[in-house]
Amino acid sequence: MTLEEDLEEAAAHSPVGAEGVHPGLRRARAWLSRAVEPGTVDFWRYVDVVGPVDAVRRIRSGAAPDRVRALVGARAAQDESLTDLRRAERCGARLLVPEDDEWPALPLHALTVAVAEEPDDHRHQSDRTMAPVPPLALWVLGPERLDTLVDRSVAIVGSRASSAYGEHVAAELGHQLGERGWTVVSGGAYGIDAAAHRGALAAEAPTLAVLACGVDRVYPAAHGALFGRIAETGLLVSEWPPGCAPLRHRFLVRNRLIAAVTRGTVVVEAAARSGAQATARRARRLGRQILVVPGPVTSAMSVGCHELLRDDEVGAVLVTSAAQVIEAVGSLGADLAEPPERPSSPRDGLSDVATRVLDACPVRSGVSPERLAAIAGCDVLDVLRVLPALELADLVQWTGTGWRLAPPPKKDAARA
Amino acid sequence: MTLEEDLEEAAAHSPVGAEGVHPGLRRARAWLSRAVEPGTVDFWRYVDVVGPVDAVRRIRSGAAPDRVRALVGARAAQDESLTDLRRAERCGARLLVPEDDEWPALPLHALTVAVAEEPDDHRHQSDRTMAPVPPLALWVLGPERLDTLVDRSVAIVGSRASSAYGEHVAAELGHQLGERGWTVVSGGAYGIDAAAHRGALAAEAPTLAVLACGVDRVYPAAHGALFGRIAETGLLVSEWPPGCAPLRHRFLVRNRLIAAVTRGTVVVEAAARSGAQATARRARRLGRQILVVPGPVTSAMSVGCHELLRDDEVGAVLVTSAAQVIEAVGSLGADLAEPPERPSSPRDGLSDVATRVLDACPVRSGVSPERLAAIAGCDVLDVLRVLPALELADLVQWTGTGWRLAPPPKKDAARA
Numbered sequence: 001m002t003l004e005e006d007l008e009e010a011a012a013h014s015p016v017g018a019e020g021v022h023p024g025l026r027r028a029r030a031w032l033s034r035a036v037e038p039g040t041v042d043f044w045r046y047v048d049v050v051g052p053v054d055a056v057r058r059i060r061s062g063a064a065p066d067r068v069r070a071l072v073g074a075r076a077a078q079d080e081s082l083t084d085l086r087r088a089e090r091c092g093a094r095l096l097v098p099e100d101d102e103w104p105a106l107p108l109h110a111l112t113v114a115v116a117e118e119p120d121d122h123r124h125q126s127d128r129t130m131a132p133v134p135p136l137a138l139w140v141l142g143p144e145r146l147d148t149l150v151d152r153s154v155a156i157v158g159s160r161a162s163s164a165y166g167e168h169v170a171a172e173l174g175h176q177l178g179e180r181g182w183t184v185v186s187g188g189a190y191g192i193d194a195a196a197h198r199g200a201l202a203a204e205a206p207t208l209a210v211l212a213c214g215v216d217r218v219y220p221a222a223h224g225a226l227f228g229r230i231a232e233t234g235l236l237v238s239e240w241p242p243g244c245a246p247l248r249h250r251f252l253v254r255n256r257l258i259a260a261v262t263r264g265t266v267v268v269e270a271a272a273r274s275g276a277q278a279t280a281r282r283a284r285r286l287g288r289q290i291l292v293v294p295g296p297v298t299s300a301m302s303v304g305c306h307e308l309l310r311d312d313e314v315g316a317v318l319v320t321s322a323a324q325v326i327e328a329v330g331s332l333g334a335d336l337a338e339p340p341e342r343p344s345s346p347r348d349g350l351s352d353v354a355t356r357v358l359d360a361c362p363v364r365s366g367v368s369p370e371r372l373a374a375i376a377g378c379d380v381l382d383v384l385r386v387l388p389a390l391e392l393a394d395l396v397q398w399t400g401t402g403w404r405l406a407p408p409p410k411k412d413a414a415r416a
Numbered sequence: 417m418t419l420e421e422d423l424e425e426a427a428a429h430s431p432v433g434a435e436g437v438h439p440g441l442r443r444a445r446a447w448l449s450r451a452v453e454p455g456t457v458d459f460w461r462y463v464d465v466v467g468p469v470d471a472v473r474r475i476r477s478g479a480a481p482d483r484v485r486a487l488v489g490a491r492a493a494q495d496e497s498l499t500d501l502r503r504a505e506r507c508g509a510r511l512l513v514p515e516d517d518e519w520p521a522l523p524l525h526a527l528t529v530a531v532a533e534e535p536d537d538h539r540h541q542s543d544r545t546m547a548p549v550p551p552l553a554l555w556v557l558g559p560e561r562l563d564t565l566v567d568r569s570v571a572i573v574g575s576r577a578s579s580a581y582g583e584h585v586a587a588e589l590g591h592q593l594g595e596r597g598w599t600v601v602s603g604g605a606y607g608i609d610a611a612a613h614r615g616a617l618a619a620e621a622p623t624l625a626v627l628a629c630g631v632d633r634v635y636p637a638a639h640g641a642l643f644g645r646i647a648e649t650g651l652l653v654s655e656w657p658p659g660c661a662p663l664r665h666r667f668l669v670r671n672r673l674i675a676a677v678t679r680g681t682v683v684v685e686a687a688a689r690s691g692a693q694a695t696a697r698r699a700r701r702l703g704r705q706i707l708v709v710p711g712p713v714t715s716a717m718s719v720g721c722h723e724l725l726r727d728d729e730v731g732a733v734l735v736t737s738a739a740q741v742i743e744a745v746g747s748l749g750a751d752l753a754e755p756p757e758r759p760s761s762p763r764d765g766l767s768d769v770a771t772r773v774l775d776a777c778p779v780r781s782g783v784s785p786e787r788l789a790a791i792a793g794c795d796v797l798d799v800l801r802v803l804p805a806l807e808l809a810d811l812v813q814w815t816g817t818g819w820r821l822a823p824p825p826k827k828d829a830a831r832a
Contacts, residue, residue, distance in 0.1 A: 037772075037793040069620035074786070074797050233696055247769055247775040247792075249768065294710030294722065297736035306710060309734045311723070318725045319735075352665065356453075359663040368492070376663075377453040379489050 003031060004060070006093055010053045021099045024383050028052040029097045030080040030139040030241065035059065036071045038239040039253040041073050041118045044133045052097075052136070084241040091216040091242065092231070098134075104147045107261045108134050110286040116222045129131070132286065135239045136249040141215040142235035144206050149235055150261040151210065153183035153293075154329055157279065158192025158268035163301045166269035167195040169293055173266060174199025174207070176322030183208055183234070185262050187254065188227060190220055192268045197230060206234035210261075212254040213246035214238060256286075256287065263290030264329035266319065270304025277307065280314050289328050346393050352384040353378055358395055358405075366402025411415035419447060419495045426469045437515045443511045444468040445498040446657065451475065452487045454552040454655040455669040457534045459487050467561070468513075468552070500657040501541035504568035505827060507632040507658065508647070513613070514550075518565045524550050526702040533621050548672055548702060551655045555594055557631040558651035560622050565651055566677040567623065569599035570707075573674065573695065574608025574684035577715045583611040583684035585709055588617025589682060590623070592738030595755075599624055599650070601678050603670065606636055608684045613646060626677075628670040629662035630654060640697055672702075680705030680745035682735065686720025693723065696698045696730050705744050707730040762809050770802040774811055782818025802809045 010024025029052050046068045047055045056066040059076050065222035070074065088095060096102055116134035133369075140146055144399040154177055158169055170192045178200035186193040188209035200207035207230055211219070215236045218224045230236055239257065240250065242277045252275070259265055265283045267290070270276030280290040292309050295302030308316045319325050323337035349357065361367070368389065373380040387403060391395040397406040424441025445468050451460040462484045463471045474480040475492050485492065504511060504631040512518055529549035556562055566746050570593055586608045590600045594616035600776055602609040604625035616623035623646055631652045634640045646652055655673065656666065668691070675681055681699045683706070686692030696706045705756070708725050711718030724732045739753035763771065769792075776791035777783070785803065789796040803819060813822040 059639070070795060074790065075793075165714070169713060194481070245791075247772065249775060294712055294718075294725070294734070296583070296712055297585060297709055300723045302710075303736070306734055309710070312741070318722055320719070321720045356462075356663065356665050359665060374490060375661075380485055387752045 003027065003056070007053050009142060010372045011057070015053075016099050019168055021097055021102075025053055026095055027085065028056045029182055030084050030095055031056050031079060033074050033137045033139070033239065034080055034084065034241045035097075037250075037253070038135060039133045039256070040071060041115060041131050041133055043066055044115065044136065047136060057129055069283055080241070080384045084243075087216065087242040088139055088141075091141065093215050093236075093242065096122065096138045096140050096146060098137075102145050102147050103138075103260055104150045107150055110288075111256070114286060118189055128180075129207070130252065132257075132260075132282065133285050134260075135257060138237070139238045140235050140242060141213050141237075142206075142231045143233065144208075144235050146208075146237065149183045149208055150185065151183075151207060152181060152330075153185050153262045154325055155185045155258045155262040155265040155283075156192065156196035156268060157186060157255075157276075158191075158271055159301055159304075160189050160191040160270070161273065161301070162191035162195070162269045163295075163299060165295060165299065166192055166293075166301055168193035168294075170268045171199035171202070173268070173293075173322050173325065175203045177325065178203030178205025178207070178354055180322065180326060181205075182322075182326065183185060185210065185258055186257060187228070187251070188219075188223060188236075189212070190223075194223065194226060196268070197226060201233070204233075208235045208237060208261075210254055210258050211236060211238040211246070212250035214240055214242040214244040216242040217244070217246070219246040233237060256282055258284055259288055260281035262288065263327070264291050266291040266293065266325055267305055267308060267316075268299040269294045269295065269299075270308070272303040272307065273299055277314070278302040278313070280308055280316060284314060290314055291319045291325055291328055292316045293320065294353055306321050346395060350390075351386065353382050354390060357383050357386050358390055361396050361405045363405050366399035366404040368402055372403060419443065419472070419497055423469050423473050429475070431467075431469075431693075432515050436517075436610050441469055441515060442511055443497050443501065444472045446500050447495060447657065448474050449511075449555070450494075450496055450500065450657050450660075451491050451552045453666075453669070454551060455547055455549045455672070456487060457531060457547050457549055457626065458483055458826065459649055460531065460552060462670040463552060484694045496657070499625055500659075503632065504555055504557075505660040505685045509555055509631045509652075509658065511678065512554045512556050512562060514553075518561050518563050520566045522678055523566055526704075526743075527672070527676050530702060532684045545670065546672075546698065548676075550676075551673060553655070555631050555654045555657060556651050557653075558647045559649065560624075560651050562624075562651060562653065565599045565622060565624055565657030565806070566601070567599075568597060568746075569601050569678045570741055571674045571681040571684050571699075571776045572608065572612035572684060573602060573666065573671075573681060573692075575686055575690065575717055575720075576605050576607040576609075577687070577717070578611070578685050579711075579715060580606035581610055581711060581715065582709075582717055585613035585711075587615035587618070589684070589709075589738050591619045593625070593741065594621025595709055596738065596742060597621075598742065600832075601674055603627070603667070603674060604635075604639060604646070604652075606639075610639065610642060613642060619648070620649075624653060624677075626670055626674050627652060627654040627662070627667035628656070630656055630658040630660040632658040633660070633662070635662040667693075672698055675699035675704055676702055678704065680707050680741070681726060682707040682741055683721055683732075684709045685711065685715075685717040686724070688719040688723065692720040693727070693730070696724055697731060698728060706730055707735040707744055708743055709736065710734055718821055734786045762811060765801070766806075769798050770806060773799050773802050774806055777819055778819045779821050782815035782820040784802065784818055788819060 006024040006027050010022045015025045112135040167349045171224050174196040184200040185208045186196045197207045213219050256327050292305045327337040356376040360372045368384045373383045417726050422440040426438045431441045527548050527550040590612040600616040601624045602612045613623045629635050631654045708721045743753040772792040776788045785799045789799045
């Protein structure tokens, strides 16, 4: 069936019937996903207004406004929609459209809200890599439902040229988040991304990689096995049709999706003035939490993280563990992190006077309460008041002639 | 001359004459500094109201209120004031009193303001280790003037059981602050304190150690050489008379002085739930900046630092360099830190369209502008518009049949 025939049939039917989304509608969205680079404000707005089926028909018939036709250019005459859909099917992928039940409408709503604030100005179209535009469709590969997977999800992002420290932390976070039922979302890149995905996989938790190329392409090439494992248990997701190359600007466009579908973004390592700040500001604009892992101030790979934490406008929260990440993005009250523990000491509960009397006690020969009062700089009555409590706590002992520190408890005795 | 004779003469004369502070007044403060533990609210208030000379006379004659006499106890009858002053003289130290020109009145004013808010309640006296009480006198050893030294000063504090990372950072901060004319103030302890002092000394900058024992005592004992070097070029300072032992509670009392005399406190390393938070809160109460150095989240010695940075009530600022410390505590505008640098790239200034066209260019065989437009997903007119700029920037080149990426500039050629 030609594209036009499919579209005509789709236009004549309800877009979503008993059997789900009409195939013509899905084909229209497949065509749109290749017509113009994702993230283009004007194009998304046009499709939003006239609907996907009519948008394709008008663009191809020349009835669309000049501004829209200029965006599509020579691609208006081309049609790879069926090829793309078949290619996806061959590699086990499918095209998810906003009309599907599985579409993560709630998380992506933040982009719909944000794009409404974009200026209606043709010149701003050139900066489309930063615009908060919802996706027109998503090519997904894997057994999980996208909406379920992103419901409780956190993005872990960071430098490709990461340090062993950063990779360790990303893997730990990925593992612990996975164990606690949170989905780790990242970009499948070298370094922090890969470590986070691997951590989640090690916890046998589904993880989600949002790619800047077709889901059938492996970029970087060395990540074939990793992508294979992600696609077995989680999801590979892309706005670009199968076969599309990972062009540089696509990573920037892709990043907004990672921010949008997750509840918060954890930046693990970032170099000085890297893209981390822009990513963080954009996530912030979408109402998402920015969480930042600190590192050694001597590490170039943590400079960007510390910049984020120093920037009041970003409002980033310092995190050191998965529990703190969950506390920040989780439900209020339900996901509170425990404060770090400190070894307890019998001194902990002592009053100030008791502490001073204890400090005044000699190690060997005992001394009188009067002498203790003089050393501790307090009244002898105070000394007599606190000594019984100190003795009960096994901190001081009476030698027969005076008071001294009690010897520390023997480890061996405790074991016996 | 007996203490009473000295006091009588001091009472008959102006406390500060042409030759400076009257010796009887200084002796009165020497006596007071041993009579009650520094940091005691009621005692400081009594001396503040009746004056040091009359305070000593009334306490010794039994005319002081019961509450004050109870604080002094058996020490009322003792007098080591002359011995203490002579002992100080022998080791090259001197007793600085609030009536001296050199007294750092301005920094210590924060304590005077804060102590006024302390409740007038005998029970609260037991918690004197945390009360913000000004010192009654200071024993100092070294060639520098105390007021000059603390004018532009920063405290560097942290764990005694520090890591190599923490010591490296403390020494670097100490060195760089010293080089820039800032005085490093610390407590002379093992770990972070010692590293900070050593860093300042290596920059040949005077540094200040505030001790919790007499300035003639070396605690920890291994710091004899360090204290000797500090006393040669900077200052050792203590509220306790010569010979006094470093009792545990004295460190807490001492800490308020470190916070008060400096413009800000840098916490370099601190274990979980250590004293760092209390110190920070107190410094904050005195209106001082709390600056915190982050570290690896895998290091137990940075847990306390990260707690501080996560605690909104503390209002701590993350710092990674001496420049950022100076920016935080220095004069507005005069001491701004440069943002960290990023290696510049010819891509930096490119528009979004230019970046996409550049990404679309193949490495080897050239392609047509129409092909570039298709790959980059933009209009061929856009491609033709940006190609000249890309060529000028040596990013693309014309092969005779099409456009391709220009080879990267050769390092050897640049060197030649």
